Amino acid sequence: MTPIPTEWDINHTCGHTVRKNLSDKPAGQRAGTARWFAKNRQCPECEAAQRAAEDAELRAEAERDGMPELVGNDGAVQWAVLIRQEFLRTSFRELVETNLVDPAVFQTDVLEAARRVTAARWWIDNREIPAVDLPELLAEPGPGAIAKAPAPAAAASATPDPAPAAGWVSFFDKEANR
Incomplete structure (x- = not known):
């Protein structure tokens, strides 16, 4: 008896074929998962390119709208x-x-x-x-609607504590995101 493969060649909707490791799926679900990817998804590179193009279009639209x-x-x-x-x-x-x-x-x-x-x-x-x-x-958007812009990166400080990355704000930091 041959084991069910863990790696599958998937012919994506964009026409590209990519080998995908499906070892995280139970053996009985691998063939169905591979068919689903082939029928419903573009390859990872095409999806990334499409997301980047959509993001650029949204940003251009936002800029156009001021x-x-x-x-x-x-x-x-x-x-x-x-x-x-x-x-x-x-x-x-x-x-x-x-x-x-x-x-x-x-x-x-x-x-x-x-x-x-x-x-x-x-x-x-x-x-x-x-x-x-x-x-x-x-x-009446409320107090959290107008965010404070991140402070510009300061000159190197004399303190030994490392400074956080410039412009980095935690999504969950309520004060920084106000």
Whole structure:
């Protein structure tokens, strides 16, 4: 009897074939997992390239809309930019395109107000609020909405304690993310 292989050649949706180690799956699930990857996923390199392109597109869209850079750790900022832009798009569709709000009012009550909210954490924390409620949410965003920008890297200090990496802020550090 031949053992069920742990490494499988997967022909991804992008057309690339990648050998994947599935030894972490029970033997009876490896073939199904390999089929699922082949049917539903691009190879890791194509997925990374697609994510980078989407991130660049979101950042360009945010810049076009005059949205400021968000403050937080890299992962939180990347996620929050996606949330913010989708929030703004959906809000525009639900408010302006359905004639609930005049475009000029949307400009002041949503876009200008959104420009003041610079904490990545705020966008993440409020991601499940209905988009039609965005004007009300932005009218009183709360104390954690406006993040303090990280301090510029200081000159080498005379203290023997190592300095934290410049600009590094823990996502869970509530004070730093305010």
